[in-house]
Amino acid sequence: MADESSSGLGWFLAGLGIGALIGVLYAPKSGRETRDDLTAKANDAKEKAGQFVEQGKDQVNDYVDRGREYYEKGRTQWSQYVDKGKDFLQEQQSKVAGAVNAGKQAYEEQTQGQNY
Numbered sequence: 837m838a839d840e841s842s843s844g845l846g847w848f849l850a851g852l853g854i855g856a857l858i859g860v861l862y863a864p865k866s867g868r869e870t871r872d873d874l875t876a877k878a879n880d881a882k883e884k885a886g887q888f889v890e891q892g893k894d895q896v897n898d899y900v901d902r903g904r905e906y907y908e909k910g911r912t913q914w915s916q917y918v919d920k921g922k923d924f925l926q927e928q929q930s931k932v933a934g935a936v937n938a939g940k941q942a943y944e945e946q947t948q949g950q951n952y
Contacts, residue, residue: 853881 856877861870 849881849884853877 857874
């Protein structure tokens with residue numbers, strides 16, 4: 837969608853420039869005045885193109901900055917999830933180890949009670 841609007845804008849500016857050129861060429865002026873007008877219009881078009889380029893650069897920089905922010909936010913969230921997962925695994929490992937130790941202790945008590 838962004839390509840369509842920038843393409844349309846480009847065609848509009850091209851048509852505007854061509855229309856201005858044709859208007860200047862058919863105006864009842866001397867050759868010198870016509871050349872001066874063409875030069876002035878070309879300089880104006882160059883300045884406008886430079887402004888559009890600067891606006892484009894600013895937009896790209898904004899998008900890059902926004903992308904970096906999203907990347908950092910996602911990376912931070914991912915790190916938090918990984919840390920939570922590690923904590924959960926350690927907790928479960930501790931519970932399993934405690935259950936195994938309790939089982940060993942119960943087994944030892946059972947086997948010792950039978951030897952007497």
